[in-house]
Amino acid sequence: MPGKGGSSISIKNKWTKTKWLMADRRLRPLVPExxxxxxxxxxxxxxxxxxxxxxxxxxxxxxxxxxxxxxxxxxxxxxxxxxxxxxxxxxxxxxxxxxxxxxxxxxxxGIYLQTSRGKPFDLRVTMQKTAAGKWVQSVMFVKLGKKNKVVTNYHQGGKLAYLEPTLRRSGYSGAQIDRYKKRLKTMGLQTARCFDRHAKRFKELGLDVALDRDGRLWILEVNTRPNFSALKSLGDKRLYRTIVRYGRQYGRTK
Structure with missing residues (x-):
């Protein structure tokens, strides 16, 4: 595995990353078989x-x-x-x-995803490192799937949406949404620490998290070079600006 220092690294092999998650006592119950x-x-x-x-x-x-x-x-x-x-x-x-x-x-x-106005969605939790090397949960958003599509990805016709309004439309209360946000942040930090144990040069992670119809959270996969550009599609550019600001600290963005 690469050593310390230098620019951010990326691991493309999903099996490698899934094995890391499954070997972690806290994260294993969150990973679908x-x-x-x-x-x-x-x-x-x-x-x-x-x-x-x-x-x-x-x-x-x-x-x-x-x-x-x-x-x-x-x-x-x-x-x-x-x-x-x-x-x-x-x-x-x-x-x-x-x-x-x-x-x-x-x-x-397969996880049966929760829906919002009939559209299935999953959640994206973005973790980024500060210049001081501390992991921060920078942004969270939703990927709303297109009807009849296999996946929710933006590049497969999905749309990005804000977390809170989407969960509200799915029938969750403000208190439930706050609890989910806390759990997602904890999940992100635990995943970041898990990845750090395998290589110290990760600077950003994008967790794709499913919320199933019973209200349970699952980590579907972890991206080590998450795509930022789709966030420009949101009317409010604050999420995009936040990601760019953190990305600047480790040289991903200018």
Missing amino acids: TKRFTRSSLNAMTGRYKMVYFKPTTGTGGGGIARIVRASRKFRVKKDGRTFEASSTAALYGRLNKIARGRSYLLQK
Whole structure:
């Protein structure tokens, strides 16, 4: 692993980062079960969960992700706006293996996301380091999914929104929202400390956090070079300016 000092580092391999989270006693319960894609892990995961996500081990912006839903005796798979069905796990494995084309993929327990006005959403918690090397939870926002899309990402047609109004529209009270904000901040700090134990040169992290329909929080993945530019799409530029201000302290922004 890289040593101290120098510019911020980025780890693209989702499996590496997921293993770090799962090895942390506090964070392990917050991570949906995740396995490397093999014939046996596909059998196990689709047997255990009604919904499973199939995602490339490397890749950004939500590209290449498929959602597998078990429906009675068949599997319905949705990827990039297209849907196909498989009548058995063997047939499903064959189709997914073709999509993978020898590249590494992961299987993750599907989380049924909370919705706001009918649109599924997840949360982004951004952690950034100050010039003094202290982790700060700089901004939090929501990624509102487009109807019928597999993921909520901005680059897949999703929209960014503010945390509090979105949660209010989902029926949460002011007190509940405050509790979620505290929990998200704690989750962000615990994740940052976990990543610091593996390499000291992380300067920014973007946690993608699911809020499920039972009100439980899950860490879906952690980005080590989160995209900032989509924040410009919000009417109020304060969140974008905050991220830029912190980014300046470690040379990401000017």
